[in-house]
Amino acid sequence: MKRVLMIAYHFPPLAGSSGIQRTLRFVQHLPAFGWQPAVLTANVRAYERTSGDLAADVPEGVLLKRAFAFDAARHLSLAGRYPGFVARPDRWMTWQYDAARVGMRLIREWRPDVIWSTYPIATAHLIGAALHRRSGLPWVADFRDPMAQEGYPADPRVWEDFKRIEERALREARYSIFTTPGAARVYGERYPQSDTRIAVVENGFDEESFEEIMNGATREPLNPGCVTLLHSGVVYPSERDPSQLLVALAQLVANERLHRDQLRLRFRAAGHEAMLTRLAKQNGVLEMLELLPPIGYRAALEEMVRADGLLVLQAANCNEQIPAKLYEYLRAERPILALTDPRGDTAGVMRDAGLDMIAPLDSARDIGALLGRFLQQRDSLPIASREHVARASRRARTQDLAEFLERTSAGA
Numbered sequence: 125m126k127r128v129l130m131i132a133y134h135f136p137p138l139a140g141s142s143g144i145q146r147t148l149r150f151v152q153h154l155p156a157f158g159w160q161p162a163v164l165t166a167n168v169r170a171y172e173r174t175s176g177d178l179a180a181d182v183p184e185g186v187l188l189k190r191a192f193a194f195d196a197a198r199h200l201s202l203a204g205r206y207p208g209f210v211a212r213p214d215r216w217m218t219w220q221y222d223a224a225r226v227g228m229r230l231i232r233e234w235r236p237d238v239i240w241s242t243y244p245i246a247t248a249h250l251i252g253a254a255l256h257r258r259s260g261l262p263w264v265a266d267f268r269d270p271m272a273q274e275g276y277p278a279d280p281r282v283w284e285d286f287k288r289i290e291e292r293a294l295r296e297a298r299y300s301i302f303t304t305p306g307a308a309r310v311y312g313e314r315y316p317q318s319d320t321r322i323a324v325v326e327n328g329f330d331e332e333s334f335e336e337i338m339n340g341a342t343r344e345p346l347n348p349g350c351v352t353l354l355h356s357g358v359v360y361p362s363e364r365d366p367s368q369l370l371v372a373l374a375q376l377v378a379n380e381r382l383h384r385d386q387l388r389l390r391f392r393a394a395g396h397e398a399m400l401t402r403l404a405k406q407n408g409v410l411e412m413l414e415l416l417p418p419i420g421y422r423a424a425l426e427e428m429v430r431a432d433g434l435l436v437l438q439a440a441n442c443n444e445q446i447p448a449k450l451y452e453y454l455r456a457e458r459p460i461l462a463l464t465d466p467r468g469d470t471a472g473v474m475r476d477a478g479l480d481m482i483a484p485l486d487s488a489r490d491i492g493a494l495l496g497r498f499l500q501q502r503d504s505l506p507i508a509s510r511e512h513v514a515r516a517s518r519r520a521r522t523q524d525l526a527e528f529l530e531r532t533s534a535g536a
Contacts, residue, residue: 125160128529129227129236129261131252133216133245135165136182139175140393140418142357142448146268147242149330149518150525152183157526162187162234164227164251166219170195177420187234191226193219213246213285223251224258231259237533242266249289256296262532265297266325269445270307294318298532301325301525306444306469323528327448328521329455329513337425346430351499352388352414353461354431356424357449359394364437365485367403369463372492374407381496384412389435392427393418428456433498436462436470439485443468450474451516459505461498463491477508 130151134143151161163186168174170193182188194200196211196218210217230236239261241252249265256263272286294300294315301323302308312319346352359366373389376382389412394400397415404410419427428434434453438445446469453460454477463485464470471482481498483490498505514520 125155125158126238126529126533127160127162127234127236128154128238128240129164129230129234129255130161131164131223131227131239131241131248131255133166133170133219133248134242135163135188136178137168137174137176138171139173139177143244143268144178145330145421145448145518146266146327148178148181149328150522151186152181153519153522154526155183156519157523159526159529162189162230162236164189164191164223164230166190166193166216166223169193169199170216170219172198173418175420177422187230189226189230191219191223193222208279208281212282213250213289216245217247217250220247220250220254224254227251227255228258231255231261236261238262238264238529240264240266240529243268243271246271246286246289249293253289253292253296262298262535263296264299264301264528264532265293266301267293267307267311268303268327270302270310291315294322297321299323299528301528303327303448304444304446304469305472310444325521325524325528326516327446327451328516328518329452331455331517331519333422333425334452334455337422337429343430345432346390346427347388350388351386351432351502352390353433353435353498354390354392354427355394355435355437356392356428356452357394357447359391359396359400359437361396361399363439363442365439366400366437368486368488369437369491370403370407370409371488372495373409373412375488375492376495377409381492382499384409387495387499388412388414390414390416390431392416392424425452425456428452428458431456431458432502433459433461436460436464437485438462438464438468438470440465440468442470446470446473454508454513454516457507459498459502459507461494463494477512478506479508481505 132147154161167190196206196215200206200210241248271290277283308324312322404413462474462482483494
């Protein structure tokens with residue numbers, strides 16, 4: 125069996141990030157496709173929040189090494205402030221120094237065939253590049269989403285760091301992998317000399333976890349007698365701006381097309397509750413919102429299964445990105461309302477699954493029409509086809525990754 129060294133900041137017991145699922149499920153399923161993984165991650169003190177709810181999902185016996193790291197915002201700040209250079213390219217830049225030492229020792233003793241590192245913690249790619257250079261082993265850079273974008277990161281010095289890191293990865297990594305066709309296309313245009321080494325391995329859902337939920341969970345509605353639309357995960361002020369959604373909700377109430385006690389918008393682990401509260405108060409619909417704290421992974425899946433509808437928020441400035449939650453939504457077998465640009469990759473996934481409940485995130489009129497349709501037809505709305513859902517499982521995505529690892533190890 126061949127071996128891959130996987131460099132990932134997001135790994136149990138880190139809590140509060142869907143990014144854990146990608147690496148964790150690759151680690152679970154890669155042995156079935158002929159690859160034995162080892163994980164190089166950060167020490168637990170670098171994690172802002174921890175939880176044991178995914179500990180049992182880490183395969184027994186997997187080689188796991190943790191390197192020393194600080195979180196600049198928590199460990200290197202004085203009165204809430206810290207020097208900018210200790211947070212470039214990210215708050216965990218200190219991880220790279222001990223990770224290079226731990227990683228090289230692991231390479232000498234364990235002798236992997238391929239190095240794989242994963243963004244969105246940019247320092248992971250710095251570690252991958254350093255170990256690739258020192259060991260001569262081939263490297264696969266898993267970008268997930270684009271790095272240096274127009275206006276992001278906002279700090280020009282961080283933007284320059286991101287640009288240098290992505291340039292190096294596209295130059296030196298055997299494959300650069302993205303999670304959406306749009307992102308792959310953008311990077312193929314940005315780095316045409318690397319176009320043949322840019323690939324797509326989408327995110328997915330964990331079938332085993334859903335089987336547990338479907339077999340043992342209650343299917344009682346979240347709010348009996350009231351329709352509940354659930355948004356599970358962070359609501360970003362720009363990339364997932366809920367402003368027009370709440371305007372549309374207020375207009376439906378004002379036009380007597382919706383009673384206040386008929387619908388609840390539940391935001392689970394939104395991360396910007398103050399913004400949501402302010403917007404809801406401005407529009408006079410605060411009592412129609414439920415703002416709830418983070419919960420464990422399987423509890424979050426159960427909540428999706430029990431919701432009357434599932435809500436996606438994705439602005440046009442993220443047309444080359446797809447929220448990872450969308451794949452779990454597809455598996456939950458509930459109607460999905462995607463408030464997103466119809467031209468973007470998120471809308472493309474919806475249409476591929478046979479779903480058409482799509483409206484632009486910045487149009488209160490279109491959102492209101494979509495909500496009205498949902499309320500009238502929710503018991504007859506289509507859900508994703510089983511065939512499409514099966515292709516989106518984490519196991520299927522792992523098979524895609526294994527194929528690129530094989531090509532990498534063979535020098536292809």
